[in-house]
Amino acid sequence: MRLPERRLLPTSLRWRLAAWVAVVVLICTAISFLAVYRGTGTQLRHQVDSEIAGDSTALSRALRAADGKPQGVALAARRYVLGQPFSASSSLQFAILTSTRKGVGTVTIANRPEIFGVPRPDNGESAVEQAEENRLSRQLLTVHDGYSTLSLADVGNLRLLKRTLSLPDGLRVTVGVGEPLAGVAHAQRGVARAFILAGLLALVGALGASYLIGARFTLPLRRMAAVAAKVDAGDLNPRIHDVGRHGDEVRVLAETFNRMLDRLTDAFAGQRAFVADASHELRTPLTVIRGQLEALAAQPNRSDAEVRRVERLVQAEIARIARLVDDLLLLAKAEQTEFLRPEPIELVPYVRELWDGITLLAPRRFELGAAPEGILIADPDRLAQALRNLVANAIEHTASAQALGPTSAQGLVRMQLERSGADRLRFIITDNGPGIPAAERDRIFDRFHRTDSARDRTSGGTGLGLAIVRAIADAHGGRVVAGAAVEGGARIELELPRFAPAARAPEQDVDMSTLLRHQ
Numbered sequence: 001m002r003l004p005e006r007r008l009l010p011t012s013l014r015w016r017l018a019a020w021v022a023v024v025v026l027i028c029t030a031i032s033f034l035a036v037y038r039g040t041g042t043q044l045r046h047q048v049d050s051e052i053a054g055d056s057t058a059l060s061r062a063l064r065a066a067d068g069k070p071q072g073v074a075l076a077a078r079r080y081v082l083g084q085p086f087s088a089s090s091s092l093q094f095a096i097l098t099s100t101r102k103g104v105g106t107v108t109i110a111n112r113p114e115i116f117g118v119p120r121p122d123n124g125e126s127a128v129e130q131a132e133e134n135r136l137s138r139q140l141l142t143v144h145d146g147y148s149t150l151s152l153a154d155v156g157n158l159r160l161l162k163r164t165l166s167l168p169d170g171l172r173v174t175v176g177v178g179e180p181l182a183g184v185a186h187a188q189r190g191v192a193r194a195f196i197l198a199g200l201l202a203l204v205g206a207l208g209a210s211y212l213i214g215a216r217f218t219l220p221l222r223r224m225a226a227v228a229a230k231v232d233a234g235d236l237n238p239r240i241h242d243v244g245r246h247g248d249e250v251r252v253l254a255e256t257f258n259r260m261l262d263r264l265t266d267a268f269a270g271q272r273a274f275v276a277d278a279s280h281e282l283r284t285p286l287t288v289i290r291g292q293l294e295a296l297a298a299q300p301n302r303s304d305a306e307v308r309r310v311e312r313l314v315q316a317e318i319a320r321i322a323r324l325v326d327d328l329l330l331l332a333k334a335e336q337t338e339f340l341r342p343e344p345i346e347l348v349p350y351v352r353e354l355w356d357g358i359t360l361l362a363p364r365r366f367e368l369g370a371a372p373e374g375i376l377i378a379d380p381d382r383l384a385q386a387l388r389n390l391v392a393n394a395i396e397h398t399a400s401a402q403a404l405g406p407t408s409a410q411g412l413v414r415m416q417l418e419r420s421g422a423d424r425l426r427f428i429i430t431d432n433g434p435g436i437p438a439a440e441r442d443r444i445f446d447r448f449h450r451t452d453s454a455r456d457r458t459s460g461g462t463g464l465g466l467a468i469v470r471a472i473a474d475a476h477g478g479r480v481v482a483g484a485a486v487e488g489g490a491r492i493e494l495e496l497p498r499f500a501p502a503a504r505a506p507e508q509d510v511d512m513s514t515l516l517r518h519q
Contacts, residue, residue, distance in 0.1 A: 029195065227240055344376075351371050424497050
């Protein structure tokens with residue numbers, strides 16, 4: 001039962017904007033109406049109070065100016081009151097004379113005497129109606145002095161001012177002046193009609209204007225929604241254009257949305273390439289394993305030597321698959337916050353220990369330059385992994401003396417450390433191998449990218465070593481770049497932040513000698 005009701009509610013942003021504007025207009029109009037309505041009534045009532053106060057003062061002066069005798073005061077009151085005929089737009093005036101002298105009683109003089117002295121029904125009224133009129137009329141006699149508002153028959157609401165005068169010779173006169181509030185009510189009804197008409201017109205105008213404005217300002221949002229729908233359907237090519245005229249905020253949002261789509265496009269392309277490359281890398285050793293096992297199974301008389309040969313080959317391919325899976329898992333973890341566990345590293349002993357282990361990897365000419373003393377905030381295990389991958393890459397692209405011949409120089413692998421800026425440290429790995437072509441220097445850090453794929457597969461590389469280096473550098477907030485070495489080989493720089501040099505500590509040479517390893 002609730003679904004049809006919800007369909008009746010405005011769901012689009014344009015209609016919601018129009019509805020909210022309408023609500024705001026209604027609230028503002030209602031507040032303005034109350035202020036003007038009450039202000040108009042208050043102002044007119046003050047004016048009525050001022051008028052009846054003036055009339056009361058004039059009547060009091062006329063009575064005080066009489067000769068002071070009851071007959072003279074009554075005559076003066078009659079002349080003044082009867083000279084002010086009562087109507088819906090004029091004042092009701094009356095004077096009640098009371099004397100303490102014997103034989104003078106109470107005399108009531110009014111410009112509408114029927115209010116005070118019509119006990120019987122008139123004008124076709126019933127006895128009940130006349131009794132109610134008489135009850136209301138008696139309020140004029142019993143109400144307290146000062147301002148008051150009464151409801152009288154055939155008159156309506158009346159604003160009354162009563163005063164009591166004490167005159168000579170024991171005479172007391174109650175003076176009353178009242179004015180109907182019909183004019184005030186009429187003025188307030190006029191204000192109400194005007195506000196209702198103006199409010200309706202303002203509401204219609206606000207709805208139309210807010211809908212048009214909402215349609216204009218939500219146009220880029222609708223275009224974004226259309227583009228997002230296409231993206232959700234699998235099309236990453238649409239972009240949002242020509243939104244500059246809608247304001248800086250919309251332009252920034254559109255540019256951010258377009259950049260997000262660009263990153264999504266690159267991410268999906270990279271993901272597809274990554275899956276294809278990973279599938280290819282996994283397919284190669286699996287194909288080799290299957291082929292060798294099928295060949296071994298097809299032999300009727302398998303020798304022990306052949307079985308051991310296939311076993312060694314299968315184990316080597318399985319080890320290669322395991323390395324590939326480990327590297328893929330490492331790259332997947334690089335996007336997680338717990339990938340790094342940074343801690344203070346005392347640079348000189350750390351580099352010395354790491355280099356001692358690296359020089360055992362292969363028979364090369366290893367050189368280590370000077371290292372600045374200080375503390376580096378980094379993950380020691382990930383940093384060691386990145387440096388070992390860079391050195392392993394240099395080893396793969398250089399050759400040993402045995403491979404080159406007795407007259408050729410041994411392959412060179414060098415690591416240097418230097419400060420870069422106030423708090424950055426740079427690790428520089430160089431070799432004297434063939435180097436990296438200039439067109440390939442930005443791509444060697446991509447996953448599965450090889451400048452010589454046949455050679456890397458022969459050597460057992462996964463094509464992920466330099467990609468891991470870049471992931472570790474990015475996680476530390478650093479960077480890694482490739483260039484050309486002075487010797488003609490490759491030069492790769494790994495730069496990390498958060499290095500604090502030791503105070504006034506000179507740079508020292510960790511190991512200035514050339515370390516030769518022959519196997």
